[in-house]
Amino acid sequence: MGELVLNNETQLKVCPSELFALFGSGDSSLGWLFGAEVPQLRPGSLVRLALPLGGLARSPGTARVLSFQPDRRIDLMHETPWAGRVVCRFDPLDGGGTRLRVRITIDDREVARLGAELGLLDGYDAGLREVPLGLLISLSGPAGILGRSTVNCAQLAVEEINADGGVMGRTVRLVVADDSTDPGIGAIAMRRLCRTPGLAAVVGMHSSATYAVTAPMAVAEGIPYLYTPTSEPTAAHPLLVRFGETPMDQLHRALPRMAARTGGSRWFLAGNDYSWPRAISATARAVIERMGGHVAGEGYLPLGSEDFEPVLMAIQRSGVDHVVSSFVGQDHVGFQRDFAACGLRESIRTFAPLMDDAVVEHLGESGEGTWNALGYFVGLDTSENREFLRCYADRFGPCSPPVSAAAEGVYEAIHTWARSCRAGGGADPTALLSGLRRASFNGPRRCGRGGQLKSLLLGEATASGVQVLDELPAAHQAS
Amino acid sequence: MTTSQSDAIFSALADPTRRAILSLIGEHEELTAGEIAAHFDSLGRTAVSSHLRILRLAGLVAERRDGRFRHYSVTPTPADAVVAFLTSVYQNSLEQLASAVQDASAAGDTPLDRTEERSA
Numbered sequence: 326m327g328e329l330v331l332n333n334e335t336q337l338k339v340c341p342s343e344l345f346a347l348f349g350s351g352d353s354s355l356g357w358l359f360g361a362e363v364p365q366l367r368p369g370s371l372v373r374l375a376l377p378l379g380g381l382a383r384s385p386g387t388a389r390v391l392s393f394q395p396d397r398r399i400d401l402m403h404e405t406p407w408a409g410r411v412v413c414r415f416d417p418l419d420g421g422g423t424r425l426r427v428r429i430t431i432d433d434r435e436v437a438r439l440g441a442e443l444g445l446l447d448g449y450d451a452g453l454r455e456v457p458l459g460l461l462i463s464l465s466g467p468a469g470i471l472g473r474s475t476v477n478c479a480q481l482a483v484e485e486i487n488a489d490g491g492v493m494g495r496t497v498r499l500v501v502a503d504d505s506t507d508p509g510i511g512a513i514a515m516r517r518l519c520r521t522p523g524l525a526a527v528v529g530m531h532s533s534a535t536y537a538v539t540a541p542m543a544v545a546e547g548i549p550y551l552y553t554p555t556s557e558p559t560a561a562h563p564l565l566v567r568f569g570e571t572p573m574d575q576l577h578r579a580l581p582r583m584a585a586r587t588g589g590s591r592w593f594l595a596g597n598d599y600s601w602p603r604a605i606s607a608t609a610r611a612v613i614e615r616m617g618g619h620v621a622g623e624g625y626l627p628l629g630s631e632d633f634e635p636v637l638m639a640i641q642r643s644g645v646d647h648v649v650s651s652f653v654g655q656d657h658v659g660f661q662r663d664f665a666a667c668g669l670r671e672s673i674r675t676f677a678p679l680m681d682d683a684v685v686e687h688l689g690e691s692g693e694g695t696w697n698a699l700g701y702f703v704g705l706d707t708s709e710n711r712e713f714l715r716c717y718a719d720r721f722g723p724c725s726p727p728v729s730a731a732a733e734g735v736y737e738a739i740h741t742w743a744r745s746c747r748a749g750g751g752a753d754p755t756a757l758l759s760g761l762r763r764a765s766f767n768g769p770r771r772c773g774r775g776g777q778l779k780s781l782l783l784g785e786a787t788a789s790g791v792q793v794l795d796e797l798p799a800a801h802q803a804s
Numbered sequence: 805m806t807t808s809q810s811d812a813i814f815s816a817l818a819d820p821t822r823r824a825i826l827s828l829i830g831e832h833e834e835l836t837a838g839e840i841a842a843h844f845d846s847l848g849r850t851a852v853s854s855h856l857r858i859l860r861l862a863g864l865v866a867e868r869r870d871g872r873f874r875h876y877s878v879t880p881t882p883a884d885a886v887v888a889f890l891t892s893v894y895q896n897s898l899e900q901l902a903s904a905v906q907d908a909s910a911a912g913d914t915p916l917d918r919t920e921e922r923s924a
Contacts, residue, residue: 331891335898337905344905356900377896380819411894425901429894440886443823444830444878445864466820505820509844513827520831 329436331429341415341423342396348413353383358411358427361388364689368392369724371686372401378465382629385470385655391724404473404726406465406503408435438501441517455498456491456752458483458739459518459527459548461539466506467629468532468654471683471729475530476501477721478732482739484720492525492746500524504535506628506654511535512542519546525752526742530554530735532653533601534628540565549754551742553734555678555699557604563758568738568776570700570799572608575678576649578797579698579783580612587674589646590618595636595660596651598625605651605678621645630656633663640669650677650695658687665691683729685786692786699730700770702784702791710769727790733769740766741776809863813885814892816862821847822855826864826878834868834875 337344347355349363353375362373367390374386388411391400401411409431416424440446460479464472483499491497502518504511511531518527519542526549529536533556543550544562555570584590592613596602602625610620622643624636640648648669652660657679664670670691677684680697682704688695703714713736717728741764746752749760761775771779778799784791816822821844828843829835841852856876859865864885868875 329887329890331887331894333891333895333898335902337902338909339905347901347905354900355904356897358894358897359901360897376893378818378820378893380821384820407890425898427894427898429890431890436886436890439890440883441830442827443817443886443889444827445885446883505824507820507824510820510824510827513824513831516831 327433329431329433331431332426333429334424334426336418336422336424338422340421341417344423344425345396345399345415348399357383357386358413363390366390366393371726373470373687376406378406382631384465385467386465387470387473387726389724389726402724403429405469407431407439408473408476438503442503442514454495455523456493456495456525457498457500457521457523458525458742459521460499460501460530460735461504461511461515461518461527461535462501462530462735463506463532463654464501464503466504466654467656468506469503470655470658470687471731472503474683474726474728474732475735477717477725478728478736479528479739481717481720482736482743485716486740486743492743492752493750495752497743504531504539506532506535508532508534508538512538515539515542519543519548524548525746526551526754526757528553528735528738528742530731532599532628533557533559533604534599537600547754549757551738553738554731556601557608564754566761566775568734568741568778570678570698570778570781572605572678574778574781574799575698576605576609576612576676578781578799579676579696580609580618580647580649581616582783582795583647583674583676583696584616584618587646589674591621591643591645591647592618593621593640593643593645593648593673594623594651595640595648596625597628597630597653597656599628602651602653605649609649626652626656628653628656631659633660636660637663637667637669640664640673641667645673648673648675650675651679652677653679657684661688661695662691665693670694680784680786680791681730682727682791683731685791686727688786690788693788695786696784697791698781698783698797700772700778700781701730701733702782702793703728704784704791704793705769705782706793707769709767713769737766737768737770737772738776740768741772745775810888810892812862813864813888814896816858816864817885817889818893819855819858821851822859825852825855826859829865829876830878832877834877836873836875840876 351362353360370390372388375383376386378384387404388401393399399413403409412428414426463469483497502514529552551566553568594606624639675695744764745760748764749756765774781797783795841849866879
């Protein structure tokens with residue numbers, strides 16, 4: 326496979342050690358790369374970026390430190406909105422300045438994906454012996470910062486399936502498309518995926534706002550759509566297959582536990598202003614009222630918000646014991662950080678239905694004490710999970726982005742898809758749908774036939790990741 | 805490719821709406837401004853025309869006139885544009901870094917001091 330190599334350089338009037346010390350400060354006036362936010366410079370640590378790609382706003386991105394030599398060199402792996410290797414070299418100049426060279430290496434497939442997303446290059450052309458499998462996810466926009474480990478997990482599943490003979494003797498090829506956390510762009514990305522000759526199915530890990538636009542497209546094109554995030558069951562159609570947790574599963578089991586822990590009864594519901602957070606709040610309200618609690622207030626902000634003060638003030642005034650926070654991606658990180666910074670974390674417990682291991686890495690200590698119930702956390706102590714994590718680390722290295730529930734959900738959905746194709750005797754929709762009724766995959770999370778979730782894990786964010794507190798039967802199993 | 809072409813491509817692609825418009829045109833042989841505007845809820849015809857002008861000046865989109873309609877398509881030599889875009893994104897970060905460091909030393913303040921002030 327070929328790669329694109331870009332070399333940029335500049336000369337600066339400060340010495341290498343001064344320049345090196347600027348890396349990681351999070352000061353945006355230093356530009357998006359040296360203005361990156363790196364809490365601690367060590368191999369494997371997260372680098373948060375603010376790229377100049379959002380029009381007036383800045384667009385969030387992520388990278389990871391691979392290695393560094395003080396005052397001489399920093400090696401990074403750029404993760405989102407695109408994947409690439411970035412090497413910064415600091416050479417002293419006569420007279421005390423520095424020659425800064427930045428070398429970027431991006432593999433051809435990633436360049437092709439970017440080109441296709443910009444409408445500039447033709448999309449992927451499948452070979453006859455290949456089964457193209459679409460992955461629609463967010464790699465840019467507010468949800469993009471969590472996207473790379475999902476692509477990695479999808480790639481790992483596809484490689485494992487291919488090592489095991491592929492699907493009906495054909496090699497599976499992953500085709501990745503980015504919805505930019507935007508339904509309009511999601512529709513364009515979905516149209517491009519659907520045009521891929523012989524596309525077998527689309528696995529979707531993106532917002533419900535995008536799903537509302539792209540699910541009817543999948544139905545119209547006759548393409549199975551495997552949707553993996555936590556979501557409300559909506560319009561039933563045989564081609565629309567849902568894998569994720571439902572808000573009822575998450576909230577019905579976890580909120581009473583949380584109230585029992587705090588002894589409080591007052592709740593505030595907050596989140597981004599679109600269908601999924603509103604659905605979370607509606608379900609939370611029903612659960613809270615059924616257990617005799619009181620919803621003291623609600624507050625919503627548009628996706629892509631940076632100022633959370635209006636909602637934080639309302640929370641402060643409401644005198645609540647708990648917040649149910651359904652902010653998404655970068656907004657989730659921003660809200661939780663500001664929530665902690667203004668001292669609310671000490672007196673108010675938060676339940677966040679999207680809090681997972683990847684989010685916790687972005688939050689650092691500002692997320693501590695947050696609860697969630699999901700089908701998967703990295704801390705799940707089973708032999709299947711240990712094996713999965715070992716395979717992930719072997720494949721992507723010690724400095725790879727941490728696995729999250731979202732990413733692992735995609736891994737399981739793709740394995741379940743392949744098993745179902747085998748059980749049904751083909752990769753066509755009829756074979757897949759018939760196979761889904763019979764096939765199951767024995768992966769890290771506890772699923773029955775067709776990927777139906779059997780139990781949820783109750784998790785609490787700590788400084789060292791999410792601690793699994795308990796395992797709860799999924800609501801539909803218990804009732 | 806010259807620096808000014810490269811800059812024009814970066815400016816054109818640094819805006820999410822223009823990226824979406826380009827992506828949409830790429831999914832079709834040709835589209836009129838009206839057809840493009842119809843795809844975006846929040847975007848009027850005037851705004852679409854102004855975005856199209858920037859994309860055309862960057863050499864990313866070609867315009868064909870047919871009576872009172874103008875049809876837009878993606879230009880046929882696009883691979884360089886992806887490279888130019890990525891190069892400019894990284895170059896942009898170095899230019900900002902250079903100018904911030906320059907400003908700091910002009911103010912008699914070393915950038916290192918600024919870091920310490922911030923964490924204090």
